[in-house]
Amino acid sequence: MFKLDLPRLERAGTLEISAEIPADDPLWEGSDLGLRGPLQVQGTASLAGSGEVLVKANIRGELEQECRRCLKAVLSPVDLDVLLVFGATDAEWGDDGEIRPLDPEATELNVGEAVREELILNTAPYVLCDENCRGLCPRCGVDRNAESCECTLEEPDPRWDALRGLKTE
Numbered sequence: 001m002f003k004l005d006l007p008r009l010e011r012a013g014t015l016e017i018s019a020e021i022p023a024d025d026p027l028w029e030g031s032d033l034g035l036r037g038p039l040q041v042q043g044t045a046s047l048a049g050s051g052e053v054l055v056k057a058n059i060r061g062e063l064e065q066e067c068r069r070c071l072k073a074v075l076s077p078v079d080l081d082v083l084l085v086f087g088a089t090d091a092e093w094g095d096d097g098e099i100r101p102l103d104p105e106a107t108e109l110n111v112g113e114a115v116r117e118e119l120i121l122n123t124a125p126y127v128l129c130d131e132n133c134r135g136l137c138p139r140c141g142v143d144r145n146a147e148s149c150e151c152t153l154e155e156p157d158p159r160w161d162a163l164r165g166l167k168t169e
């Protein structure tokens with residue numbers, strides 16, 4: 001968990017943020033992000049005049065995803081700059097800005113949750129090991145980047161499927 005001590009921030013005005021969220025932190029549960037090693041969060045938190053909390057941070061880490069064609073592991077670095085704004089949700093912040101809710105009575109702010117959201121938003125759901133990845137043979141499963149197989153790779157004409165369907169009915 002990665003939380004900000006709000007009374008401390010109020011006293012100081014600005015706080016340095018330096019956090020490391022382990023890959024096995026419950027924060028990542030159900031996210032499918034495939035973090036390899038901890039995620040580093042470095043930045044500052046500050047108070048805006050109107051009571052909003054601004055968190056400006058750089059997020060770094062490494063993800064291990066699967067190539068959608070050949071299922072090989074693909075490592076992708078994470079290097080993301082985020083600006084998170086927390087405040088009363090009826091406040092206005094630009095046109096397309098997004099304010100995350102901040103309970104005025106709260107003494108801590110769960111920054112980890114927002115970091116998780118940003119990371120998911122900015123992570124490609126599908127990756128390729130290479131633009132030209134040839135994938136696995138759909139018939140025999142060989143990795144067509146590494147070897148070839150005897151299968152005919154022509155896709156069956158879908159119109160024949162329709163005819164076949166008619167025959168068996």
Ligand SMILES: [Zn+2]
Pocket residue numbers: 067068069070071072128129130133134135
């Ligand atoms: Zn691949």
Ligand SMILES: [Zn+2]
Pocket residue numbers: 137138139140141142149150151
């Ligand atoms: Zn094959």
